Amino acid sequence: TQLLEQSPQFLSIQEGENLTVYCNSSSVFSSLQWYRQEPGEGPVLLVTVVTGGEVKKLKRLTFQFGDARKDSSLHITAAQPGDTGLYLCAVLMDSNYQLIWGAGTKLIIKP
C-alpha cells in the first residue's frame, strides 16, 4: 500500500480546460511537496506546503494543503500544452531527508 495515493493516475484534456489532481494519505505530514517531471528529465520542485489549509499559487497553478495535513490538491486553470508532464507529490520522513513519493498523475494537455 502506497503512503501517498495520487489520483487520477492519468488525465488527458483539451487546452483551456481546468483540472484538479489529488494526493491523499491517512497519515499526517509536517509538509508536502509537489514536483513536475517531464519525459527524460528529473523532477523539479514546484511548491512546498507547510500549514494546514494553506493555499499557494504559482501562475495558473493553485496548491492546497488539507486542514488536517493529510492530503493536498493541485488545480490548474486554463491548462496549456506546456503543462503536460508527470505531477508527483512527496513528503519528507522524520529523518528530514528521505522523500517518500506518490506514483504520480500523468497529465496530457492536447492543443
Added chain:
Amino acid sequence: NAGVMQNPRHLVRRRGQEARLRCSPMKGHSHVYWYRQLPEEGLKFMVYLQKENIIDESGMPKERFSAEFPKEGPSILRIQQVVRGDSAAYFCASSPIQRGGYNEQFFGPGTRLTVL
C-alpha cells in the same frame, strides 16, 4: 551555476555485467541522494551520502548495489551482476548543508538503465 549532472544518460548492459552511474552535485552541495524510479511507479529512496560517508543506505538492496561519494570526484552508484529487474531510471539529487527544517533536493536528469 550548473545543476546536478548525471552520466551516462542512457546505459545498456547485459545480464551479469556491471553498471556504474555517476552524479556530480550542484556546486556547494555536500549531500547526495540516490532514488530509483521503476516504470509507472514513483521514486524510491535508495541511499544518502555525504562526502566520504554513507549516512543512510536503508533503501538500497543489500546485495549487488553499492554507493560512494569520495572526497574528490562524483558520487558513484554501482550495480554488480545486473539483472533485468534493475532496469529503471536512477536519479541523483543534491542539497546544501542542512540547517534544520526541511531541505530542498535538486534532481539531476537521471540515468536510464536497460538490462538486456
